[in-house]
Amino acid sequence: MNQLQDPVPVSRATLKRLPVYHLFLKELQAKGRDVVSCTRIAEALRLEPTQVRKDLAATGIVGRPRIGYQMPELLTSIETFLGWNNANEAVLVGAGNLGSALLGYGGFTEHGLSIVAAFDASPAKIGTEIHGVPVLDVAKLPDLVQRLNIHLGIITTPAPAAQAIADLLVESGVQAIWNLSPTYLEVPAEVIVENTQLAASLAVLSNRLAANLHH
């Protein structure tokens, strides 16, 4: 329901907070709560109640004054909004340490991501399985992506290989790339790229830690 057509465009900031709410709500639900207010969420997560309210409203949920939101309804609303309950199939390229970690992560399935195949250039890995996912030759990527109509590619290769892999994914028809390699990727404007630079997260932390130690 409430599929408002072209509703308020949701800010990236809101999009990043929604999974955090989801996490917190799951924990709360496990403790037996079946109703929750923005006030409570905001307090626990050190945010402003109004911000939480706006974020939740973006998912289409409607609450009840004096009461709050029904827990299962709220969780479902967030999940639906984030596209977590209609699985996205994805391929992963680069079955090294980080790639293997993601293949073994497990938690992605409940967030609507299913990695159906991994690709690598190393002959030693090709033909094996990592955490149950087959590792294939990169040469087979275009065919598989097209046949299975895969929309999402995950890049966990070393930096020097990443751009060529991105090109290959785009040529094969992938519409979104999750880039975990330490590179800036050049792709056509219509392709969505989400960069998760582990070094960048670290940079923020290092800088703030250094500032702290000076006091």
Next chain:
Amino acid sequence: MNQLQDPVPVSRATLKRLPVYHLFLKELQAKGRDVVSCTRIAEALRLEPTQVRKDLAATGIVGRPRIGYQMPELLTSIETFLGWNNANEAVLVGAGNLGSALLGYGGFTEHGLSIVAAFDASPAKIGTEIHGVPVLDVAKLPDLVQRLNIHLGIITTPAPAAQAIADLLVESGVQAIWNLSPTYLEVPAEVIVENTQLAASLAVLSNRLAANLHH
């Protein structure tokens, strides 16, 4: 709330872009360029030249009109500002898939991070080494952190264990936590927490991909 008394308060957004510039500049340097302008950086990274200029200015670099910035000087300026050239020692807790991936990542050393020990609760792992880093019993964490005066802890445990580990790290004197577990951590206000929620990155991507597919 955050009373950093730096000369110029640097926005978190700037802090996140600096490593991207660094990455791009390293690639450019490898191609033999030894001077670069904001115009060029902005064009390659699809940003506004003014934004690049302000970001770089935050690191203290001074450029020359008509010319731009000297490459080695600019790289050093970014590295120094981010604290990448005076190593931070860190411990990692949770030597599972993701933890092992980080231990094997290698790229962190050049960003000023040195993981000196890993901790795990599993007897099978204790006493082993992963990518050259010893895996120790969590019981030994407080002593080691205090003795070596470690400031930074990295949490890669499953969600249920994360809060207890965070408490332990804080008690032991750690001042910053890089949390890669899917949990929201409660810590004292003076402790810096940087959350890298892999699921959250994914959430942003899923949502935008879903929106795209509807068109």
Next chain:
DNA sequence: TAGATTGTTAATCGATTAACAATC
């Protein structure tokens, strides 16, 4: 009812972008 909470509009804050003078 009284009071807590939602939903929404208005004000504030901060970051981005534009404009432009200074400089080499």
Next chain:
DNA sequence: TAGATTGTTAATCGATTAACAATC
């Protein structure tokens, strides 16, 4: 010089926060 680029101030934009009426 002429023109590209820096550095900086002002304007704009967007997100957060505050205020408040509606509601149960």
